Amino acid sequence: MDAPSSRLKDLLQVQLASDSYAVLHLPFVLETLTKSDFLPSSHTQKWIARVNSLIHSKDPAAKWSGLCLAHQTAVFSREIMLECAQSWVAAGMPLLVNQPAPTAKAAMRLLRLVFSNATDVPEFQRQLCTPNVPKFANALIAMAGKETNPELYLLAVETLTHIVTLYPSLCRPLHGSLSTLALCHLNGSSPTPTPSGHVEACSRLYAVLLLTGGKVNAPNLWRKSLDDTIAFTWGAFLQLRTTFADRGHGNIARPAPSAEDPVVAVPLALDRLRAAVQVVKDMLSTPTSRPVALPAGALVRLCSALLQCSPDEKADVHVDHAVRSLENSVISHLWRFACELLGSLSHAGQHHVTPHLSMLLTHLAFHLEQSRVPAHTLLLLRTVSTLLTNDAKLHDDIVASRLARSVMPFLSVVLSKRSTSSGDDEQGAGQGRSKKSKKRTRGYEGDEVFKVGREVVCTTANEGEVLLASVDVLESLLLRTPVNPPVHSIASRLCLSVYASLPQLPPVMLSPDLSLHSRLSAKLQRVCVNLAIGTTSTMSKSLGLLLSVSDHTAGPTGDLAEVLLHPRIPPLVRSLPHVEMLSLFRAEEGEEEIDVRNRVGLRVLSEPAMEPDVAEKLTPQVQQSNTSNTPRNLPGAKRNTGSSTAQEPALVPMQVDVPPAPTPSTVPRIPQLAQSSQHSIELQAAPIPTVNDPVAQNLLPPPPDPLSSDSAGLGPSSTATVIPPATTHMTPIATSTGEDDDDEPMPTIDLGSDSDSE
Incomplete structure (x- = not known):
């Protein structure tokens, strides 16, 4: 690196040798100059003389380049600015009137820097600023009043704002003119x-x-x-x-x-x-x-x-x-x-x-x-987050719960969606009929079967920001406001479900902005860690799932270590929290939690999405079929692999209800079951949930299929084939077509055609 004196010498001999060269090479000179170049040397006074000569030049372009060089010099060297301020102010003040816009803007920036860079020097303020600041403000008011150039007008008004803030007493006589200019x-x-x-x-x-x-x-x-x-x-x-x-x-x-x-x-x-x-x-x-x-x-x-x-x-x-x-x-x-x-x-x-x-x-x-x-x-959402994160405190649990219920649907769009197609409705309605009355369904009749692309969750930048803002609002509500226990439980489970399902969702399927996936995962991890801390006497039930998911993500683990090392007081010293606050299992859901979950559009795999009138018609038949079979939710109940209706899992993931899709063509029942069985095996092999973790059984949604908008296990028929993750073995589903053979007519045998009868 060259010495400071040699650099100034080179610039003076080559780039600033003439006025035309100074205008041509001004960008290079401004980029080359550094603070070390203005240390005391034999070339400093030559530099000052050359800059002053450019400022007093008759060529407007050379005058403009001199003002720019003076501004850069004042930025890097305060000593040179204090030495040359008197001459620069005397030369720059007349340039604010009847000059080209570039020259006027350069003079304005130089004078603003001179009046602002030495407010702590009393003698400089007394001799230079006190007599010249009112003149400078008057010149700026006159320049802004013309409004010939929008950029020049904005710079003049912003400079006046800065000068009034620094010298309010000197600008007091100009209060009327300044008010007129501001109100125009x-x-x-x-x-x-x-x-x-x-x-x-x-x-x-x-x-x-x-x-x-x-x-x-x-x-x-x-x-x-x-x-x-x-x-x-x-x-x-x-x-x-x-x-x-x-x-x-x-x-x-x-x-x-x-x-x-x-x-x-x-x-x-x-x-x-x-x-x-x-x-x-x-x-x-x-x-x-x-x-x-x-x-x-x-x-x-x-x-x-x-x-x-x-x-x-x-x-x-x-x-x-x-x-x-x-x-x-x-x-x-x-x-x-x-x-x-x-x-x-x-x-x-x-x-x-x-x-x-x-x-x-x-x-x-x-x-x-x-x-x-x-x-x-x-x-x-950003307004709600601002109101909740400041010192204002919300003590109304009704308003907090209502806000949480209104925000949860914005975050639930990340979960796998389940649509109620006509084929699913047919299969759900056919459960109450006998085998004799069933008719063979024919598939591949509509264009819906050729839909092979999955829609992106957030198609625009605003939709992605809505996801991030909804996480911030939920974090503020769950940690700083008295949310009702049922709503708190559902919101906690929703955050955990989305956080656990994000590793299975490719970033390109979440948003065209690939950074949204990592930002959303980091925010959800922070929320889940804060929820997993629990109280001073007990941890949350979500800690095991949180650790298992974090092992497969690239997020920071410092907060998780803090959770594990956080000292706890024995439960006998402090009262335990309510079960609803730490509820993660479906068996612990109360009526209020189920009602809140249904109101925000969250359902589980074992709850078929049917219309109310269809559900009322099927209620007696379903009750009759349940009384003749083994109870579903009993811990000791065994799975009947040969039956067409499998046992309902006690722990199932969350999903989102969406409006009914266009009526697709019906698919044969046996291939559908085989597809669902294959999908359940893939679920078991997913790397995120642990096999023996009961919390993961209730939270993890099925992995999103990047090639299909409706997964095979999303319909009501898939609930009969999904194997709970807690099961240590997988039972294959029989694919016999004996049920379809019952619909064929029995062939008749003509005894008279026997050869022995002749």
Whole structure:
């Protein structure tokens, strides 16, 4: 590596030898320079002289290159910046007016760095910053007022925001001009909305103007500005609800109907609401010198009003249907604004949001229970996660359980799905009929049998983010809120089932983004480890399954080791937890757990998915057949391998109910049984579940088949052939076709045709 002095020498002799060379080789020079190049040497003063000559050059391109070199020099060497700041400020200030955009932007960045890089040097502040900062701010206000170049305008407003934050006292005389500049893009525009970059830049500038009031008056200005912004937000919101019934939002009066065309009035009100929400968010994140009174109640009422909007609300008697349709079209934007406000309020208010947390989460749970697009679902889930992870505490078990039930279906899509096809219904309905009345079924009659591709679980990026966000919400609910024991048990088993089935699901079948598989597995492992810790006196029953699954995954095992080494107090010292909190076996399920599992669409292999009317018709016949056979759930019951109906396993995996698929062609019964038997043997040979682990018998779903959308063991008929993993031997299924021969007519024998009778 060359010495610093030789590098500056080479750059001065070759790349910066002339003004044209300096412009041509500027990118190479900026990439080559390092901090060590500006150590004291004989070439430092030559470098400074060359940079100053470029800044004072008459060529605009050379002037621009000199400003860029001065900025890079100030970044790497503070000593050189303090030495040359006076000359650079004197040369850069006139370049803010009537100059090309690149030159003005370079001068603006250089002056901003000079005024910000030496705030701890009192003499530098007194001699250079105090007289020049107001001039610099005035020049920026004049430049932003022209709005000739959008990039130049945004840079000017952002620089003003930075300067006002550093020098609020020096900018106090400019408060009126700064307010006018900030509010020019916050009043909305129609029919073309204001660019989002302009709204965000002006909002940040408006949020820091309160600092000009000083340490004493700044909190009062902050509260007054926030109250005015909230009132402005209510006005814009109510302008979007003119055709809906008045809910009586506190002391907020409904504004008079606008005389403008609704095609112009509705977009204008929406743009104003967007700007007002952005201002509230920026003001909640603005630091103040002294504590301020946060109007949490007013903000919560505003968020609640936004979340309660629905297109199904009753309208007034006489409304314009065109205006009604326009106002209905912006309801999704109102929900998004509410979620953004709640996120900022949760970060700023923290435990002050606790009294309103139950009401807010109830609104969010209602929206999660509805059918929304993945983008809206993702926003709702992230808002719920933000509210639960901050200092606010939820003490309502009803709301927590409702949230858990509404979130579980988003995660259950990873499990194997079972569809109720017509062939399965026929086989289920045929169990109550005798052999004589059965008819041979013919398959391969429809196009459904040629479906060989399995659908990807998450086809878009938003759907994958919904999976990750649902895991975060379930983790917060199960570990930080008082969820009801049945819901807690079902949610724990769901997380374990998905975590155990992920190694059997190829990453390409989960999402086009291959990293989603590892991220989801890591999140689920963290949740399952926290659930496996149990209490101070006992571990969870899921520990064995968690260890067996983690042996075959590449996830970290440090948390698992911590679980194993965690000291425990004997059970006699502390009371044991409820059985429902650690329930993993189907035999321990109560009626509430079964009801919760059915409500969220989770079933097990031994529960055939039949219509209610079909189930009522088959109930007497099934009961009669059960009384004549061996009881299924008795531990000592033996398996009858020769019977057509096998014993129902006591421990079965979870699956997800999906709507009925198109009616496929029926398949002959014997090949179906053979296929199911083969599938059950493959299940037994799967490397993830252990053979003697009873927990794995209840949680592991069948491995997803990458070539088929409906696995062979997913229908009700497969429940008669699935062998429980706890069995140490596998019994083959007889494939005799004797039952089909009973349907053939018995051939008659003609005794008169015998040759002996002649």
